[in-house]
Every structure is written in structure tokens, then in C-alpha cells.
Amino acid sequence: xxxxxxxxxxxxxxxxxxxxxxxxxxxxxxxxxxxxxxxxxxxxxxxxxxxxxxxxxxxxxxxxxxxxxxxxxxxxxxxxxxxxxxxxxxxxxxxxxxxxxxxxxxxxxxxxxxxxxxxxxxxxxxxxxxxxxxxxxxxxxxxxxxxxxxxxxxxxxxxxxxxxxxxxxxxxxxxxxxxxxxxxxxxxxxxxx
Amino acid sequence: xxxxxxxxxxxxxxxxxxxxxxxxxxxxxxxxxxxxxxxxxxxxxxxxxxxxxxxxxxxxxxxxxxxxxxxxxxxxxxxxxxxxxxxxxxxxxxxxxxxxxxxxxxxxxxxxxxxxxxxxxxxxxxxxxxxxxxxxxxxxxxxxxxxxxxxxxxxxxxxxxxxxxxxxxxxxxxxxxxxxxxxxxxxxxxxxxxxxxxxxxxxxxxxxxxxxxxxxxxxxxxxxxxxxxxxxxxxxxxxxxxxxxxxxxxxxxxxxxxxxxxxxxxxxxxxxxxxxxxxxxxxxxxxxxxxxxxxxxxxxxxxxxxxxxxxxxxxxxxxxxxxxxxxxxxxxxxxxxxxxxxxxxxxxxxxxxxxxxxxxxxxxxxxxxxxxxxxxxxxxxxxxxxxxxxxxxxxxxxxxxxxxxxxxxxxxxxxxxxxxxxxxxxxxxxxxxxxxxxxxxxxxxxxxxxxxxxxxxxxxxxxxxxxxxxxxxxxxxxxxxxxxxxxxxxxxxxxxxxxxxxxxxxxxxxxxxxxxxxxxxx
Numbered sequence: 112x113x114x115x116x117x118x119x120x121x122x123x124x125x126x127x128x129x130x131x132x133x134x135x136x137x138x139x140x141x142x143x144x145x146x147x148x149x150x151x152x153x154x155x156x157x158x159x160x161x162x163x164x165x166x167x168x169x170x171x172x173x174x175x176x177x178x179x180x181x182x183x184x185x186x187x188x189x190x191x192x193x194x195x196x197x198x199x200x201x202x203x204x205x206x207x208x209x210x211x212x213x214x215x216x217x218x219x220x221x222x223x224x225x226x227x228x229x230x231x232x233x234x235x236x237x238x239x240x241x242x243x244x245x246x247x248x249x250x251x252x253x254x255x256x257x258x259x260x261x262x263x264x265x266x267x268x269x270x271x272x273x274x275x276x277x278x279x280x281x282x283x284x285x286x287x288x289x290x291x292x293x294x295x296x297x298x299x300x301x302x303x304x
Numbered sequence: 305x306x307x308x309x310x311x312x313x314x315x316x317x318x319x320x321x322x323x324x325x326x327x328x329x330x331x332x333x334x335x336x337x338x339x340x341x342x343x344x345x346x347x348x349x350x351x352x353x354x355x356x357x358x359x360x361x362x363x364x365x366x367x368x369x370x371x372x373x374x375x376x377x378x379x380x381x382x383x384x385x386x387x388x389x390x391x392x393x394x395x396x397x398x399x400x401x402x403x404x405x406x407x408x409x410x411x412x413x414x415x416x417x418x419x420x421x422x423x424x425x426x427x428x429x430x431x432x433x434x435x436x437x438x439x440x441x442x443x444x445x446x447x448x449x450x451x452x453x454x455x456x457x458x459x460x461x462x463x464x465x466x467x468x469x470x471x472x473x474x475x476x477x478x479x480x481x482x483x484x485x486x487x488x489x490x491x492x493x494x495x496x497x498x499x500x501x502x503x504x505x506x507x508x509x510x511x512x513x514x515x516x517x518x519x520x521x522x523x524x525x526x527x528x529x530x531x532x533x534x535x536x537x538x539x540x541x542x543x544x545x546x547x548x549x550x551x552x553x554x555x556x557x558x559x560x561x562x563x564x565x566x567x568x569x570x571x572x573x574x575x576x577x578x579x580x581x582x583x584x585x586x587x588x589x590x591x592x593x594x595x596x597x598x599x600x601x602x603x604x605x606x607x608x609x610x611x612x613x614x615x616x617x618x619x620x621x622x623x624x625x626x627x628x629x630x631x632x633x634x635x636x637x638x639x640x641x642x643x644x645x646x647x648x649x650x651x652x653x654x655x656x657x658x659x660x661x662x663x664x665x666x667x668x669x670x671x672x673x674x675x676x677x678x679x680x681x682x683x684x685x686x687x688x689x690x691x692x693x694x695x696x697x698x699x700x701x702x703x704x705x706x707x708x709x710x711x712x713x714x715x716x717x718x719x720x721x722x723x724x725x726x727x728x729x730x731x732x733x734x735x736x737x738x739x740x741x742x743x744x745x746x747x748x749x750x751x752x753x754x755x756x757x758x759x760x761x762x763x764x765x766x767x768x769x770x771x772x773x774x775x776x777x778x779x780x781x782x783x784x785x786x787x788x789x790x791x792x793x794x795x796x797x798x799x800x801x802x803x804x805x806x807x808x809x810x811x812x813x814x815x816x817x818x819x820x821x822x823x824x825x826x
Binding site: 180181182183240243252255256257259260261265266269270271272273274275276277279280281282284285286287288289291292293294295298299300301302303304 | 354355356357358456457458459460461462464465466468469479480481488489490496497498499500501502508509618619620621623624625656657658660661662667669670671673674677678680681743744
């Protein structure tokens, strides 16, 4: 179930709106991080996600909803885009999911009597919070809690190191490297083999 | 490997290949007895195990439909997943953490030592620690348990350092890296632990003992084992006299087969075992096989559990290294002055980022949730595991309408926390928090129970046939050639991780079955 770091088509300039087939969009973005492990994982600083059921406006809005439910301020949009990717796949596979998502997005606009997506992020978040418990909210929350944290970009962001077997485990790679507390006595924690 | 004919009625048929079934099968094979093992899951190996939490979960877990009811929080958070146990050759020994603790003397006599507890169906075990000691010795040797048989303890990881520091500051006396069935040195043809941190996903080093990497290969070498993976048993049949004589199962292609049997041993874990007995009802056994007591499926226990995670100013990297190599045993005593009977263990635990998101606060979201996840690298964790009260109405039943792919009723798992369980959990949360605060935590997160990993008691042992399903040898009170060989036998849950005792009971049961067979009593 592990996902590839990022769905990268040919790098697309974020400002140029590409022509889209009806009912499908391309979600685009630029990595916030310019260095470090996360940037190193992505083949390009710009990324694009081709969707099959959602329009680019819908994809963009869903990304913002996901950010509002799981607000990690410094986590890159590229990671949230993986949630949108899974929501799009679910919408493509099930018309009811597509309907649920579209109705939820319309609901957001109705709640602000305007364009919810154009509000600042805290205002957006305050509206989304009020939808907790709805099927729309739960669909996005339930998808996010897996998709957002089960990819290598998220692991790099949060500092989790993922699979270790291929690297020989942590036996010689820091399983005991915590140095801000004293070491336990050797009866409690014997020396390694 | 043996090839035992379907109409051969001389073999012992063991249902399930985990701690109970896998061990029993090997012990019987070593004595020259022919054994058919019917295992519902597929055969994996160290090569096919995955260092990937969700991937491995899909590979190893029992994901067939189950329903839940009752006031326990698992029914709300994971309504279709009451238990996190396995469907694979080796059963849940592929997934277990390796903690190998003997049940304490006083815990075998829960009713005597705790007295009557309102709402609880407490009973003394029909056997004592002294009865089991020689078999515990054998089990520890077989499994290579650290801190027994001269085997050194495992080296503690970062997560242990935090636990140890807090424990010492709180004045706890017994805190160490545990008694673990994980090799600290190369042993038994299996490598030593390389601190992968994926104990729950099947050990890719084979450093952790499982029936998959030990008992089953040993049994195969004898030429007496006929292991059939992807063989899911749906019914046990009996003859006119009431003795069981055949087992019906769906094979890998979904076709029903019938294997004749001299003896049947059920070791499908404490949900599937009673479910199978209930689904094997007949005119002679209208309430299910071996259920004259009405206790089949009742007294379901899942241990009082909970977790405590805490974040610190500096990195911990708790996922590095053996998951459960760290224990504080001081609270496992019986001391009613704390406001509850029985005791609990505190053991190090970590989850990878994907599972931390799923389990930290099931259903959780928002800024608090994100703040905890943002501090994942600075997090330490422990699991709390203690004795829960057997209750008659905590039970496995055959669902009235939901059927599985073979047309058999799915199991419903009903559980209500007993007030004693709740009092113990509150105490344990408080002590866990105090440990981490002593070690310098800036935020502590008490975490509710995960889907059950320790499923116990649904076909319990009893001295009197009216009180339980099997006798002290795991033999059904009602049917001499039917045995229960897994944790379903447990009369009470005790505070210890149950695998060592399941293995111990299986070794002892094998001696008993072999003797009964040679005497032609069964």
C-alpha cells in the first residue's frame, strides 16, 4: 500500500492552466522545501497529479479541506495531494463517493455564502471544523489518516525511517543513540552481541 | 512431509498452527504420532515478510468479517476489527512481540486470592504453577527466552532508556529488557536480533521465535506432519457415540473436504475456536459441541490494555529496535489497596508513523492530533497489559444473520469493561504518565485499547464440568477425543502476555494425548 513519493508528470508551471478534459483535472504545486530529505525524494520541485474524476478546482479545494482537518503547518502540499489522489480514485470507482465529495464542497461555499477556498487558512479551518461528523468530513478524515502518513515524503517530514531490514536494522545505526538520559545499568540492559 | 489420506481415521487433526496448534503438532510428531494441521492462512516466510505496517497488516491479519457489540471502545473505534490476530502459517506467533512471562502462583488461584468480585465469573485454574513449572522450563528452552537458560537479555533501545529513567526515578525496582523469545545471540539455527523495529510485521531475521520458523519445520522433518495451508475449517463432526470423528474444511480452491480423525485439537484463537464449536451444533449437541456447561464462547477476556505515549524536547526514535524489549513488573502484584484486584505489566511499545496515525487517537484529527504527530520523532511509548475480569456475558456468539464466504455464521464479539478493568486502566495510565513526566516529558498521551491481541478464556478450563468447557489437560469435559489447545483454555487471564503459557500448555497436552492414545483411552 506504500505510495510512490510523488506523482510527477512532466513538470508543469504552476501558473499555467492547462486545458482539461471534462470532469478531470490536474493538481499542481511546488515543493515548499528547497533542500533536505523531502526535496531529495522528489524528482522535481514542481509536481502534478492527474485526476480522473475530479476537476482541478475540486482537487484544489479537497486539498485545502484535508489541510484543515489535519493542519500540519509545515507539511508540504505534495503530501496532501496524495490524499486527493486517493479520494479521486475512490470517486472514479464509485459515483456515490463523487457525489458525496461534490455535495460537501458545495456545502462549504454555502456556509460562507461565497467562495470558501478564497478565505485565509484559519477561516477555512473554522468552517471545516463545523462539519465534523458529516459523511463528507469522515470520508476525508478516514482517507487521510492512512494516505497522509503512509508515504515516504511524510516519513521524511516527520523523521520516521521506514523499512530497516535492507539497511541491516538499527543494530549499528543508532538504536541506543539517545544521549540526553543516562544509560541503564548493564543488568537491566546488557551489551549487544 | 506426510501425506495423510482424507479417509485415514488414525491421525490427530490440529486446527490452527499458532502458539498452541503449531507447538502441539510438533510435540506429537516428535513422539511418532501422525498429525494433520489445517491452517486457514497461507505460508509466508522471513523472505516474504514486509517492513511495512499496512502492507504487512494486509498480508498476515485475520480480516474475515467479524462484528462487535458492548461498551468497550474498540466496538466504536474498530467495529469490524475486534482483534488484531493472524491468518497465516504460524498464526499470531508471526505477529507477537516475544514477551515471555510465566503466570504467577497467585494468579492461578484468582477466586481464592481475589475473593468473589461482583459481576465477575472468577474461578481457580484446575492446575497450579507447580504443575506447570517443568513445562514452563521446556517452553523457555524451546523458545530461547532471554534471561532463562543462561541466555543474556537483549540490549535496550532508546525507548527503553526513557522507560528505565522514569522507572528508577519513581522507585520501581524491577525494570529491564524483559524475558523475550527473541535471540540475543545466534541460537537454534536462527540469527540474533538486528534491532529492525518490525517485530509485529513478522521478523525478517527469524530472530523471534514463531511456530512458523521453529515448530513447524521441526515437525516436518519427522515425516509425521501433513500441513495444509489455506484450509479453513467450517465444522467438526461426531459419530453416534458422540466422539468427534471428522473435520470439514474448505481447501485452497474453496472446495469442501472432509478429513477423518482419531483426535481433534482446536487452536484457532479465542474467537474462531468457540465459533467453530458453536457452528458444529448437531441434534446431539444442539448448543454446539462440548457445550453442556453453556460456557462455550463465554468469559471472553482480552486483557486490560492501554498505551501511554509521551513527547520530549529531544529525539527518542522509539521505532528503532526491538519493539517490546522493556518491562516494569512492579505493578503486576495483587494489591487491592490500589483499588482493584490483580495487576498489570508495563512494557515498551512503539508504532511506526502509519500506525501511530491510526491508533494514537482513533477517529482523531485537528490541531492537537497534529501536534502529537509533529513530535513523533521525540516520542516514547509503553503498553499496559493487565488481568481483566472474566464475565459470563463477554462472549463470542454465532451471528444471527451475517454469514461468511462458506455460509457459516460470522462471530460477534461482545465485551463490556468490568469496573475492575476500568479502575486498573486508570491506575496504569496514571503510573505511565508519572514515569514519563519523571523522565522529562512535556506532553503525555493516554491511548485507548487497540483491537485485541490477547484473546482468552472462551473455552475455559475448570475442575467441575459445570463451570467450564475443558479439564486441566484441555480435554473437553463432554467429549474425550476433543481438545482445546489455545488461549481459549485460560481460566483467568493473569497479567502476563499469554504466549509462553499457551506453548507450555501445548507441550503438556501433547504428553497427555500421547499417553491416552497409547492406553487406547482415546
